[in-house]
Amino acid sequence: MKTFPIGGVHPSDNKKWSKAKAIEVMELPDVVNIPLAQHIGAPATALVKKGDMVKVGEKIAEATGFMSANIHAPVSGTVTAVDLQPNGQGLRQMMVTIKREGDEWAEGIDLSADLVKECNLSAAEIIARIKEAGIVGMGGATFPTHVKLSIPDGKKAEILIINGVECEPYLTSDYRTMLERGEELLVGTSILMKAVSVDKAVIGVENNKPDAIKHLRELAKGYNGIEVKALKTMYPQGGEKQLIAAVTGREVPAPPALPIDVGAVVCNASTAVAVYEAVQKNKPLVQRVVTVTGKSIKDTKNLLTRFGTPVSALIEKCGGLPEGDNRVLNGGPMMGRPMSNLQSPVMKGCSGITILSGAEALRGEPSACIKCAKCVEACPMGLEPYLLAKQSKKKAWEAMEQNDIVSCIECGCCQFTCPANLPLLDYVRLGKQTVMGIIRARNAKK
Amino acid sequence: MNTLLFTIATLCVIGVVAAIILYIVAQKFKVEEDPRIDDVEKMLPGANCGGCGFPGCRGLACALVEQEDISSLYCSVGGADCMKAVADYLGKAAPVKEAQVATVRCGGSCEKRPRTSTYAGTKSCAIASATYVGETNCAYGCLGYGDCVEACAFDAIHINPETGLAEVDADKCTACGACVKACPKGVIELRKKWPKNRAIYVSCVSKDKGAVTMKACKAGCIGCGKCSKVCEFGAITIENNLAFIDSTKCRLCRKCVAECPTGAIKMIGLAPLPPKEKPETKTETK
Numbered sequence: 001m002k003t004f005p006i007g008g009v010h011p012s013d014n015k016k017w018s019k020a021k022a023i024e025v026m027e028l029p030d031v032v033n034i035p036l037a038q039h040i041g042a043p044a045t046a047l048v049k050k051g052d053m054v055k056v057g058e059k060i061a062e063a064t065g066f067m068s069a070n071i072h073a074p075v076s077g078t079v080t081a082v083d084l085q086p087n088g089q090g091l092r093q094m095m096v097t098i099k100r101e102g103d104e105w106a107e108g109i110d111l112s113a114d115l116v117k118e119c120n121l122s123a124a125e126i127i128a129r130i131k132e133a134g135i136v137g138m139g140g141a142t143f144p145t146h147v148k149l150s151i152p153d154g155k156k157a158e159i160l161i162i163n164g165v166e167c168e169p170y171l172t173s174d175y176r177t178m179l180e181r182g183e184e185l186l187v188g189t190s191i192l193m194k195a196v197s198v199d200k201a202v203i204g205v206e207n208n209k210p211d212a213i214k215h216l217r218e219l220a221k222g223y224n225g226i227e228v229k230a231l232k233t234m235y236p237q238g239g240e241k242q243l244i245a246a247v248t249g250r251e252v253p254a255p256p257a258l259p260i261d262v263g264a265v266v267c268n269a270s271t272a273v274a275v276y277e278a279v280q281k282n283k284p285l286v287q288r289v290v291t292v293t294g295k296s297i298k299d300t301k302n303l304l305t306r307f308g309t310p311v312s313a314l315i316e317k318c319g320g321l322p323e324g325d326n327r328v329l330n331g332g333p334m335m336g337r338p339m340s341n342l343q344s345p346v347m348k349g350c351s352g353i354t355i356l357s358g359a360e361a362l363r364g365e366p367s368a369c370i371k372c373a374k375c376v377e378a379c380p381m382g383l384e385p386y387l388l389a390k391q392s393k394k395k396a397w398e399a400m401e402q403n404d405i406v407s408c409i410e411c412g413c414c415q416f417t418c419p420a421n422l423p424l425l426d427y428v429r430l431g432k433q434t435v436m437g438i439i440r441a442r443n444a445k446k
Numbered sequence: 447m448n449t450l451l452f453t454i455a456t457l458c459v460i461g462v463v464a465a466i467i468l469y470i471v472a473q474k475f476k477v478e479e480d481p482r483i484d485d486v487e488k489m490l491p492g493a494n495c496g497g498c499g500f501p502g503c504r505g506l507a508c509a510l511v512e513q514e515d516i517s518s519l520y521c522s523v524g525g526a527d528c529m530k531a532v533a534d535y536l537g538k539a540a541p542v543k544e545a546q547v548a549t550v551r552c553g554g555s556c557e558k559r560p561r562t563s564t565y566a567g568t569k570s571c572a573i574a575s576a577t578y579v580g581e582t583n584c585a586y587g588c589l590g591y592g593d594c595v596e597a598c599a600f601d602a603i604h605i606n607p608e609t610g611l612a613e614v615d616a617d618k619c620t621a622c623g624a625c626v627k628a629c630p631k632g633v634i635e636l637r638k639k640w641p642k643n644r645a646i647y648v649s650c651v652s653k654d655k656g657a658v659t660m661k662a663c664k665a666g667c668i669g670c671g672k673c674s675k676v677c678e679f680g681a682i683t684i685e686n687n688l689a690f691i692d693s694t695k696c697r698l699c700r701k702c703v704a705e706c707p708t709g710a711i712k713m714i715g716l717a718p719l720p721p722k723e724k725p726e727t728k729t730e731t732k
Contacts, residue, residue: 084654090579092654325564340563340578363566423568430573 001207002249003232004242007380009413011169011235011334013208018172018293018300023180025304026290026317028103032075032308033085033095034060038348039136040143041067046096052079057106057284060096063131069144069348070134071096072284074306076104088311088330088344089337095345098308110281115183119191119279126195126279133278134285134348139163139174139238139268140331142349145275148267149195151260158263160193160201161247162272164216165231165238167206168332171352173289174269176302178205178212181273182219188276189226196265201226202247203269206233235334236411240266242380254407270351290314290346294355296322305346311353312342327361329354334412364421375414375424381407385414389424392431397438400431406439408432482536483507489532491523495599497622498522510536517541523600523620544694545639546621548603548614552588552633553649553665553712555609559584575630583662586652588612588633597628616643638693644715646691646698648673653686660708667710673702 037043044061054060054073061071081097105111121129131146151157162185166174178185185203193201203220205213207230216228231237231246240259241252243266250262259266267275270288277283286306293300298319305314311328315321321328329336332354375385383404391400408428415425487507494502498521500509510516510532520543521528533540559582565574571593579585590610594603602618603625605611612625616639626634633651648667652659656668669687681695682702691702691711700719703711 086579086583086585089577090583090585092585327566338578340581341583361566423573426568426570426573426577430570430576433576 001230001232002246003234004237004245004380006382007378007413008234008236008242009378009416010233011416013233014170014293014295014333015172015175015208017170017295017297018291018302019175021172021176021300021302023176023289023302023304026306026309026314028075028100028306029309029313030100031080032098032100032306033310033345034071034074034098034308035085035087035345035347036061036071036094036096038071038142038307039069040141041065041069041147043094044068044071046082046094048073048079048082048096050079050081053077054079054098055104055106057109057286059134059284060098063134063144067144067147069136069146070132070284072134072286073098074286074308075100077101086341086344088339088341090340109283111283115187116280117187119187119194121194121279123195123197126191129279129282130195130275133274133283135271135274135278136285136348137268138270138274138288138348138351140168140335140349140351141240142347145267145271148265149192151196151265155260156263157196157198157260157265158200159248159265160189160196160198161243161264161266162189162192162201162203162269163238163240163243163266164203164205164209164212164269165243166209166269167233167235167238168334168336168351169235170293170354171291171332172293173291173302173351175209175212176291177270177273177289178209179215182215184273184276185216185269186219186223186226187280188272188274190223191275191279192265192267192272193225198265199225203228204231204237204243204247205229206231206237208233236380236409236413239380239409239411241409254404285348288346288348288350290350291352292318292355293352294322294357295360296357297355307347308345310343310345311339314346314353315342315355321355322357324358325361327356329356334416335410363423366421366423369420369422372419374417374419378413378417380411380413381409383408385424385428386422388431389414389422389427392427392434397431397435401435401439405432405435480511482511485535486510486532489524489528489535490521491528493523493599493620493622495523495620495622495624497620497624514538522546522622525620546636547616547619547639547643547645548621548623548625549635549637549645549647550588550594550603550612550614550633551635551647551649551651552586552611553710554582554584554587554663555611555665558665559587559663571628572630584652584659584666585654586631586633587650587663587666589631593628593630594625594634597624599624616645638696640698640715642715644698645693646696646700646703646711646713646716647693648689648691648710649712650710651688653688655687659687665708665710667706668708670707672705672707673711676701676705 042064045064046061048060055076058073060073063070077098077100080099084092085095087093127149135145137143189201213230220226244264290305291302292314301318328339412425487504490503498506500506520541530540561581565581569591571589571591580589588611592605594612600618602615606613650667652666659666671684674682679695681692703713704719
């Protein structure tokens with residue numbers, strides 16, 4: 001069984017807390033806040049203003065340029081504000097506030113549960129529908145899908161990889177989606193294959209989800225060119241480059257090279273389901289499955305949640321926050337971002353809310369680096385985290401750039417594996433942000 | 447014995463040959479440097495803080511000697527006396543710049559600005575501000591992890607453990623601007639230095655709307671504009687829900703201080719204005 005060749009760690013997967021819970025539909029919130037920047041790239045431009053009535057699935061914000069995504073109303077009701085609101089990290093962000101009235105969907109959206117397999121659209125039409133539906137990578141990176149599928153001239157896709165790895169501990173939203181919506185996932189995959197005109201697709205699933213592998217293999221028999229590949233469990237296999245290496249054995253060169261340079265297009269499993277809904281049912285992206293989990297959570301759940309629902313409502317639904325210290329993460333424990341504002345909304349990239357409690361919520365006391373090089377061994381990008389952290393501390397940005405900091409995927413393996421509890425990722429991330437800023441400024445000058 | 451003599455002789459010969467080579471090379475590649483640069487460098491404080499924009503004091507000394515017009519060069523550490531001495535020595539017109547002092551524009555102490563979360567990450571303002579808003583709901587104020595303290599070469603800025611805010615020791619501050627650059631929130635500003643370290647400034651940089659600011663911090667500027675109306679010198683402007691006192695126009699009349707409803711305008715080294723009848727009745731009738 002294959003995995004990616006360098007680095008990686010083995011955190012205990014902790015998926016047992018929520019893996020057996022079937023997807024439940026979360027109640028509609030009374031008020032939703034919908035950020036205009038839910039994706040990588042330029043924030044969308046609002047199309048609505050205070051006082052407007054909207055229906056579910058109506059476009060409320062339009063993509064600003066190519067590298068952006070449309071945003072649709074997740075509930076029906078009245079727009080009460082388009083203003084700055086604090087996001088999960090408390091930072092101010094433009095959001096559209098909608099007061100919900102009923103649940104009225106916009107016309108032309110097929111809400112039935114019937115499976116539609118036939119798709120007679122051309123590649124360009126499929127991509128146009130995906131763009132219109134505002135679909136972004138739902139694994140957490142929120143890269144606009146239509147950008148990924150629009151293959152630049154002179155390059156050719158050879159293989160489509162569907163990311164069903166979900167290597168992040170605790171989270172089970174993709175897992176449940178694969179189990180419960182396997183057919184839709186496979187139809188979505190065939191549509192994506194058509195969109196990038198490849199005849200081969202691989203669904204990569206880690207071997208800690210044997211039932212999902214079995215289920216998808218069973219279903220995949222009815223589809224041409226789709227193979228389900230079991231991968232050896234290893235974090236961060238869900239990283240795009242790691243997954244490509246694990247599935248095809250090809251290495252994506254350092255940025256600015258992209259996966260398409262080695263002929264691969266990678267989409268998340270939930271994204272494939274969203275693509276199915278957008279293309280076959282004309283349903284824009286207005287909801288997603290969010291895992292609410294944690295060792296001390298009374299009733300962990302996988303909730304089909306409309307965007308804009310406050311995180312606190314989800315936690316309340318699962319029995320509330322435990323007593324004492326809690327760390328609420330938007331995402332899983334490895335890559336999730338800690339949240340200070342629980343009133344903030346669920347967004348397109350929010351695959352889970354992980355709540356770490358008590359001792360788990362705290363960090364260990366850092367001690368001195370003993371140069372054991374465990375972090376070097378663990379880094380899946382072949383970087384030297386101890387060195388980068390030191391350079392970041394000394395503000396040696398040029399040296400960091402030379403040491404390829406832009407390749408860092410911020411997976412957190414270095415910090416996870418450090419026996420001295422050093423905050424390596426804190427410094428590396430700061431360095432990466434600063435260096436990226438310097439590079440952007442330099443490119444802008446040119 | 448022979449071996450010993452032979453060794454000593456060899457070493458001597460090598461030494462002499464090397465010395466000759468070194469002398470020839472030194473003469474051939476001699477760099478003619480203006481001797482005044484050394485003298486000017488000696489006149490400068492020698493802190494190598496980088497506040498002038500050059501990598502160190504020698505960098506500034508080179509520029510001072512080489513440039514015809516030195517009005518754009520200034521060493522805030524040495525101050526006016528130092529610049530005058532240098533200018534006299536070089537026979538150029540001395541650059542003039544008003545004395546400045548770093549000012550921390552945040553009054554969100556622990557009691558005024560309630561903590562809403564606990565930060566467990568690395569105690570660094572740059573890292574914390576890249577991660578999230580900070581331990582309070584104010585997205586603009588001082589984080590108190592001391593990046594400015596680390597940046598200060600003159601031991602002039604410290605975190606007050608009681609308030610959790612950075613405080614400047616105006617006597618030690620040389621206005622080199624290292625803390626201004628180090629602060630990721632842009633809380634620190636270089637302002638005009640008054641005699642006896644007197645100062646009046648808006649101790650807040652929050653651009654949030656009044657209601658939001660008030661919720662997050664009791665000492666924040668809510669942008670009500672009362673201060674700008676009362677100012678007779680046109681020193682106060684309101685932009686993005688935030689008042690700003692131009693320290694070059696302010697005359698320390700203290701009227702704005704009495705007017706501010708949240709106490710965001712801070713006054714240092716000045717006695718409060720004796721309560722006048724007029725403004726008080728004004729606020730009451732409002």
